[in-house]
Amino acid sequence: MLRIGRLTISDRAVAGTVPDLGGTEIERMLSDLLGEDVKFVSRIVGHDRNRIADAIRSLVDDEGCTLVLTAGGTGPLRRDVTPEATRLVIEKELPGFGEILRMKYYETTKTAVLLRSTAGIRSHALIVNLPGTPEGIRSSLEILGPAIYECIVHIR
Numbered sequence: 001m002l003r004i005g006r007l008t009i010s011d012r013a014v015a016g017t018v019p020d021l022g023g024t025e026i027e028r029m030l031s032d033l034l035g036e037d038v039k040f041v042s043r044i045v046g047h048d049r050n051r052i053a054d055a056i057r058s059l060v061d062d063e064g065c066t067l068v069l070t071a072g073g074t075g076p077l078r079r080d081v082t083p084e085a086t087r088l089v090i091e092k093e094l095p096g097f098g099e100i101l102r103m104k105y106y107e108t109t110k111t112a113v114l115l116r117s118t119a120g121i122r123s124h125a126l127i128v129n130l131p132g133t134p135e136g137i138r139s140s141l142e143i144l145g146p147a148i149y150e151c152i153v154h155i156r
Contacts, residue, residue, distance in 0.1 A: 002038045002066055002152070004030060005059030005125075009072035009082050010132065011046040020044055022071030025134040029141045030069075034149065041065055047073055052085035060089075060125040066152055068125055072132030076114045082129050083118045090120030090127060094151070097128055097144055104143050126151045 006026045012018040020042075027040050041063045045051040052073065059065045073082030087093065097119035105112030117129040117140070128148065130140045141148075 002034065003041060003064050004038055005041045005043065005056075005063060005065035005068035007052070007055050007059065007068060007070045008042075008044045008132070009047060009052055009070060010044065011079075014044045014046045021134050022130075022132050022137055025137045026069050026071060026130070026141075029138060029145075030067075033141060033145045047079040047081060049081040049085045049088070052082055053088040056086065056089045056122070056127055060122050060127070066125050066156055067148065068127045070127070070129045071137055074115055074117045074129050074131055076116070080116070083116045086118055086120060086127055086129055090122050092121040094119040094121065094126075097147065100147075101140055101143060105139075121151075121155060124155055126155060 006023045008020050008023045013020045023042055031038060041059060043055045045055050056068055059068045070082050073080045095118060098117040101117050102112050102115050105115060119128040130137050
């Protein structure tokens with residue numbers, strides 16, 4: 001069974017004022033994409049670098065997740081610190097994940113250069129930063145799906 005961590009970064013979702021639509025979309029897309037028995041481990045935290053880093057560490061080190069997808073906190077706003085938190089915990093950065101998203105999105109949206117998604121490996125797990133909206137998650141996973149799958153095969 002593949003354990004997948006899904007970490008939503010949202011002040012409003014952690015406060016319970018909005019539903020976690022991003023996390024729900026991650027589960028829907030990955031269940032279709034991977035086509036194997038998966039167990040999702042969910043976390044929601046606010047826009048705080050240390051809490052994000054702690055949640056990623058916990059999902060990998062304590063929960064045994066082979067894949068951790070974050071949703072949110074990848075924009076240019078001061079509170080958007082997900083890539084910085086990710087870099088605190090990864091052992092090996094995989095910048096191609098963010099690069100391909102920016103390139104593909106730039107074809108239709110010239111502000112795509114503001115997307116700061118990154119990815120990396122911690123121990124036995126791939127960690128990928130995704131945008132926070134269901135639409136952004138869906139299109140990102142359509143682009144990154146084959147690379148995510150291949151990476152998991154190699155590091156499992």
